[in-house]
Amino acid sequence: MKTVLDTTTKTKPLSLIFDDFKQITKAGLAFSVVFSSIAGYLLGADNFSLKILLLLVFGGYFMVGASNAFNQLIEKDLDALMKRTQNRPIPSGRMSVNTAFSIAVVFTILGVITLYIVNPKTAMFGAISIFLYTCVYTPLKTKTPLAVFVGAFPGAIPFMLGWVAATNDFGIEPGTLFMIQFFWQFPHFWAIGWMLDEDYNRAGFKMLPTGKKDKATALQIIMYTIWMILASVFPVTGLTGKLDLSIFAAVIIFVMGIGMLYFAFKLYHKRDNKTARALMLASVSYISLMQIVYVLDKFIS
Template identity: 75%
Template structure:
């Protein structure tokens, strides 16, 4: 009997933990925290473990809160799409009340943790939550420009790490912001291309032309080119303490050209498998260049 009760408790805790990961989009949150930590290493004069822990905890809380608010707002729309209908709220495993309590708690904890690093860090974190939930989310069913708006909070994490390390905003974090800003367009449009049919069930307008056509593919190509240009700008010495050696710039350029190759392939084929390859290449790109930037600084 005791064993059965213990098994039920373990199962309940497992479900609660699983739903917490899903409502905060744990994988996405971890990737965002990774970007912030990379930015921190680039900006830090001296690495402090306490600062890294605060940035990690605060960053996860802020991203998790944004995702929780998003799923509360879009609960009825999520129920219409195959990829989201089993999320905690539309599936009925979590009430809106509990989801809101989770989101508010994460917001408070995140702001406090980031404020402990610096007021500017907390301010940018709070701005990202506001833009994501109050501007980007409502616009998704109104206009394809929602992707442009969403690119602003999405570009903050890489920059946030630098601000957390220096308590300063200048050309260096601005450049990191622009790299991740331009990267989001090919990434999310490739994802939007793959999920276009599902998105249309909820009325989401994610592709720039509204269609999986050459116009959308051309814009993906153009934003990929801008992303590559911004990513190698530090090699020319115009970006203050944010620098890049020639070998590192070559690696960044080659990685960008791989993305550009798939962007051109999408223009030619205009099919989901090619869009998926581009999306995967974009995920590899942003992680790779952040690692390259950090390693280049310390060698």
């Protein structure tokens, strides 16, 4: 009877193994990152290459998966303290540290190699993203609210990475794409930090700029949202090289940005979790729709 129980206990359904794999690599987040990279590639490419696009997709997923696996390894004890993360594969005991580490290392190697086949610059930026996210952003989260500023750098790389993959060049065009997503990071993550402030406090994470859900934090969210809007429509001036934006597209993006800014002002006045969630959802919609408008504008114009 004991042998039967041991075998049953150790047997893990394939669906659960796959689910844990998705959680340790954060497949949902990886999809949004890959989407940004694809948008950047389509903006930069003069001649479409399915091979390069597929390499970018797989390389991007490997890079994001590696970063998230390393992150969950480093924060495994802190994740156990928070309600939203205590059921992750490592703190719940469903995945060993060695297994997670192996996934992180293999994904890092595969990611660098895959992106290097695209071109060396793309691999370099991908490697920088993993380093900043794992070795700088993650340790800083319990030290200072400036962690969000540091984390905004690897978070802003995917959009520009697609352009670099398409052109093997870094100039004002990918720099502009980087700045758009860089400024977007702040209202997005501070909205999340606002909603999960109590949970983050259990683990000692310092995610809000003032450390409080107050007007000063909300004001900074407003300011960065304004900078995001300005960066998003700046290519309409014609000062961003080959990265063009028609007046019509700029108006659409500006209106979408004002919609996000509305929720930022609303948070300033209400300062509640419900409004923070609305801002977070608005930010997710904005970044995706803005990238779609950019791509459509290129091909329609």
